[in-house]
Amino acid sequence: MVAALQANKLAVGAGIDGLVVPAIRELSFDLEPGKILGLVGESGAGKSMVGRAIALLLPPGFAITAGTLAFEGNDLLQMAQAQRRALLGRAIAFIPQAPLTALNPVLTIGAQFDEHLARFDGAGSNDRRRRALAMLDAAQLPQANELLRRYPHQLSGGMCQRVLIAMAFASNPHLVIADEPTTALDVTMHAPIIRLIADMQRQHGTAVIFITHDLRLAAQICDDVIVMYAGRAIESGPARAVLTNPAHPYTRCLQLANPSMRADRRALHVMPEQTPSLRQLAGMAGCHFAPRCPLAAEECRRSEPPEFAISAGRRVAPLPADEQLPRRGVQRLQVDRRGHVQPRPVASRPYRAAVRSYPRRVPVLSRRVQTLLPRRSNLGSAASQAKSMLLVMLEIWQDCQSNDWLNYYPATRRDPVIAGGERYDSGRSG
Numbered sequence: 001m002v003a004a005l006q007a008n009k010l011a012v013g014a015g016i017d018g019l020v021v022p023a024i025r026e027l028s029f030d031l032e033p034g035k036i037l038g039l040v041g042e043s044g045a046g047k048s049m050v051g052r053a054i055a056l057l058l059p060p061g062f063a064i065t066a067g068t069l070a071f072e073g074n075d076l077l078q079m080a081q082a083q084r085r086a087l088l089g090r091a092i093a094f095i096p097q098a099p100l101t102a103l104n105p106v107l108t109i110g111a112q113f114d115e116h117l118a119r120f121d122g123a124g125s126n127d128r129r130r131r132a133l134a135m136l137d138a139a140q141l142p143q144a145n146e147l148l149r150r151y152p153h154q155l156s157g158g159m160c161q162r163v164l165i166a167m168a169f170a171s172n173p174h175l176v177i178a179d180e181p182t183t184a185l186d187v188t189m190h191a192p193i194i195r196l197i198a199d200m201q202r203q204h205g206t207a208v209i210f211i212t213h214d215l216r217l218a219a220q221i222c223d224d225v226i227v228m229y230a231g232r233a234i235e236s237g238p239a240r241a242v243l244t245n246p247a248h249p250y251t252r253c254l255q256l257a258n259p260s261m262r263a264d265r266r267a268l269h270v271m272p273e274q275t276p277s278l279r280q281l282a283g284m285a286g287c288h289f290a291p292r293c294p295l296a297a298e299e300c301r302r303s304e305p306p307e308f309a310i311s312a313g314r315r316v317a318p319l320p321a322d323e324q325l326p327r328r329g330v331q332r333l334q335v336d337r338r339g340h341v342q343p344r345p346v347a348s349r350p351y352r353a354a355v356r357s358y359p360r361r362v363p364v365l366s367r368r369v370q371t372l373l374p375r376r377s378n379l380g381s382a383a384s385q386a387k388s389m390l391l392v393m394l395e396i397w398q399d400c401q402s403n404d405w406l407n408y409y410p411a412t413r414r415d416p417v418i419a420g421g422e423r424y425d426s427g428r429s430g
Contacts, residue, residue: 002073004175004207005031005054010067012046012053012231014278021282023049023062025232029224033174036201036208038222038239040215040254044275046231047211051177054209055088072174090120093168095197097180099160103152109163110148116167135166138203139196158189162196169200176201177209182217190214194221215254219243224313227251230276230288233307237314247316249295287317 012024024046031037039047052058054069056076069076071092076084088094096102104112113132114125123131129148136144139162152160161181168176178197182190198221201208212218218225222239227250235248246252256269271292276284287293290300307317 003030004033006070008068011065013065014062021278023231031207033207034205035223038210038218038225040218040225041228042275045228051179090171092175093173095168095178095181097183099164135170139166157185175207179211215243235316249293250289
């Protein structure tokens with residue numbers, strides 16, 4: 001089966017101060033017909049630049065510098081401009097992220113729909129009108145006849161986005177690029193818009209590139225995802241596997257920045273600093289995520305790690321020191337009560353030694369309890385004694401959370417994870 005879209009080491013460069021700075025670096029993927037590929041990352045990661053590169057509508061100063069980009073086996077980069085423009089709107093459609101600015105404010109919805117259909121459909125005006133009404137009904141917009149006579153400012157943002165989705169699928173395209181279609185909408189409209197795109201995609205059997213910074217939206221709609229940072233794909237694979245069991249620290253940090261849907265309360269992680277700009281990228285060496293990475297080693301700042309496969313269909317650009325780090329080390333990242341990301345303690349050799357010698361350590365904990373109990377008053381009844389013991393246990397637990405528990409288990413001070421060493425344990429010991 002020929003892929004709907006295939007990119008092979010695609011590179012986009014920008015001319016800055018006489019230098020060509022890569023905005024997209026060696027991006028490769030295969031998008032099969034009827035599948036949804038998600039591009040995930042922060043603002044400035046290069047997600048929307050990929051969509052612009054597919055349409056060859058790059059901003060001034062940007063150009064494709066290397067690689068190939070094939071649509072249904074035809075190289076878009078070698079295609080004549082007239083032939084390439086004929087594909088846009090017919091075989092390749094777009095759903096923009098700002099619906100209120102994407103529609104012409106001085107034309108009615110019906111006039112814009114008719115202009116769109118007239119570009120590639122030789123049918124008469126009555127047939128185009130029937131097609132527009134059918135697509136608006138499919139987009140779950142009520143009173144389609146009345147809607148065609150309205151102007152964009154008379155519709156809500158969600159209705160305008162549904163109109164654009166209906167326009168995108170009206171030509172039965174083979175590829176649809178949805179560039180953050182929910183960004184400008186209220187959060188209550190996210191789920192209905194995502195369901196609509198998924199329904200239209202299934203009905204038409206269209207391949208979709210879904211660009212978003214929301215991990216939950218990507219997990220709901222995408223078959224595969226590519227996590228991008230500073231123009232590079234740092235992790236890719238099946239959406240459920242990547243977003244629930246990340247193998248790269250950046251993906252894990254994005255996961256920790258999402259609020260929990262469970263009852264537990266925790267601080268949200270906010271990554272320090274920002275995605276580097278193109279000017280900053282021009283002078284950076286090594287892994288571009290290293291300045292913000294909670295697991296960065298000195299080697300990360302010297303050389304950029306290559307991608308390698310960790311399972312079928314899944315690739316990651318990990319920390320370079322050990323291929324086992326992504327699967328074991330990244331999963332230990334957690335958010336503390338202040339919103340900072342740090343590795344949680346692991347069962348390394350010194351820790352297991354401390355556990356095995358637990359009976360000898362009990363007096364240490366007992367002395368800690370004895371020093372805390374005198375602080376509690378009114379220990380007359382059994383209920384008050386139980387309550388005081390619970391409070392003591394809570395204080396000890398809070399101390400453990402702040403790593404003060406090293407005072408109770410001296411053997412663990414040698415552990416590089418627990419003691420805050422420069423490197424974290426590779427997990428090979430257990």
